[in-house]
Amino acid sequence: MAVTASVPNRPVVRVPVVEFGAPDASAPMRLSVLGATGSIGKSTLDLVGRAPDRFEIVALTAQSNARELAVLARRHRARLAVIGDDAQLAELRDGLAGTGIRAAAGLEALIEAALMPADCVMAAIVGAAGLRPTFAAASCGARIALANKECLVSAGHVFTAEIARSGAELLPVDSEHSAAFQALSGADPKAIEKIVLTASGGPFRTWAREALEAATPEQALKHPNWSMGAKVTIDSATLMNKGLELIEAFHLFPVPAEALDCVIHPQSIVHCLVSYVDGSVLAQMASPDMRTPIAVALAWPKRMAAPTEKLDLARLGSLTFEAPDEVRFPALGVARAALRRGDTAPAVLNAANEVAVKAFLDRRLKFLDIAALVEATIEEAERQGAICQAHGLDDILHIDGLARRLAVEKLNGY
Numbered sequence: 001m002a003v004t005a006s007v008p009n010r011p012v013v014r015v016p017v018v019e020f021g022a023p024d025a026s027a028p029m030r031l032s033v034l035g036a037t038g039s040i041g042k043s044t045l046d047l048v049g050r051a052p053d054r055f056e057i058v059a060l061t062a063q064s065n066a067r068e069l070a071v072l073a074r075r076h077r078a079r080l081a082v083i084g085d086d087a088q089l090a091e092l093r094d095g096l097a098g099t100g101i102r103a104a105a106g107l108e109a110l111i112e113a114a115l116m117p118a119d120c121v122m123a124a125i126v127g128a129a130g131l132r133p134t135f136a137a138a139s140c141g142a143r144i145a146l147a148n149k150e151c152l153v154s155a156g157h158v159f160t161a162e163i164a165r166s167g168a169e170l171l172p173v174d175s176e177h178s179a180a181f182q183a184l185s186g187a188d189p190k191a192i193e194k195i196v197l198t199a200s201g202g203p204f205r206t207w208a209r210e211a212l213e214a215a216t217p218e219q220a221l222k223h224p225n226w227s228m229g230a231k232v233t234i235d236s237a238t239l240m241n242k243g244l245e246l247i248e249a250f251h252l253f254p255v256p257a258e259a260l261d262c263v264i265h266p267q268s269i270v271h272c273l274v275s276y277v278d279g280s281v282l283a284q285m286a287s288p289d290m291r292t293p294i295a296v297a298l299a300w301p302k303r304m305a306a307p308t309e310k311l312d313l314a315r316l317g318s319l320t321f322e323a324p325d326e327v328r329f330p331a332l333g334v335a336r337a338a339l340r341r342g343d344t345a346p347a348v349l350n351a352a353n354e355v356a357v358k359a360f361l362d363r364r365l366k367f368l369d370i371a372a373l374v375e376a377t378i379e380e381a382e383r384q385g386a387i388c389q390a391h392g393l394d395d396i397l398h399i400d401g402l403a404r405r406l407a408v409e410k411l412n413g414y
Helices: 039-050 066-076 086-095 107-115 128-139 156-166 175-184 230-238 240-252 291-299 331-341 345-361 369-383 393-411
Strands: 029-034 055-062 080-083 102-105 120-123 143-146 169-172 192-199 260-264 270-276 281-285
Touching (some): 066 080, 080 086, 080 107, 086 102, 102 107, 128 156, 128 393, 230 240, 240 260, 240 369, 345 393
Parallel strands (some): 029 120, 120 143, 143 169
């Protein structure tokens, strides 16, 4: 059984509740991990390694780390290992010699891995590169543990339509969306007043705007609470990550955009707060460790053990909250505007942000110019008629490519 409430102009998305019929507990869950060598993939396999009898690894994929992929495939006895970079196929095959594990490379092989029969697919390929494989997995009707932001940010309406068509189960892996999912489970959508995602504020939470002008990549990558990849860490520093998460939440949960908000919570203990019409507020709390939301997605409707630090509220002493400052961190406002604009504006936002973040890491763009470049790209896309309704994944990928080209052109002016 699943929640089937919908919001006008959005397809019904099947989000499992406690009645969900998970695979027979006596049989291992067949699991594929798309993006096995990234932070989410490695955290997933850490949990798998601690409960090997509960899982059977079907396929593991990576983009460019053939050596590590081979190690993980051997360790977890995968049936198939796929490297996105064709040039590394020989290295992958050498690493798997004598194991009986099949090796393959390229986009079509990534899609093949996503299509292999599995009970659950961890969709953790970062960026637009994860769109086609994740869409392929969704088409099979399996459980999708979603860690790829682009499926909902860039292709939200298209992706949720595919989920609804195939009958797949969608469980979010982002800590904030997992928290909202847990706090909302079984709720009547009419009773939901607001969903508030929390943000740590990143490494620059207390910095003055003048200091942010000179912020370096090294400083931006020093997140105070979370261990994440470089792209996500920079997004946390700009607060763009929270804007992207508001867009994701719009497509995941049955509330209008104006019922979504965020608050700065430096301790990263409360991950989401859900307000109900009767005045109740339900908050999900956990130590900042991605293995908690991953464990929820793998085991739901049950729970599985995770080696995370257990909360000691007395030791923590206090939890604090503050409003986000969109003057010092304008990326959040740019993302909110893209959500309100709708159509392909979020896809342009996401593509331009990837270009801008890379440029900042390459020292071609100042920290505060990340949001400015993204906003300018959206404005140019609007002028060119590229903010429009998308009818399928090919439309999204076309807009993504166009937005990247526009962002690179704009970048040359900085």
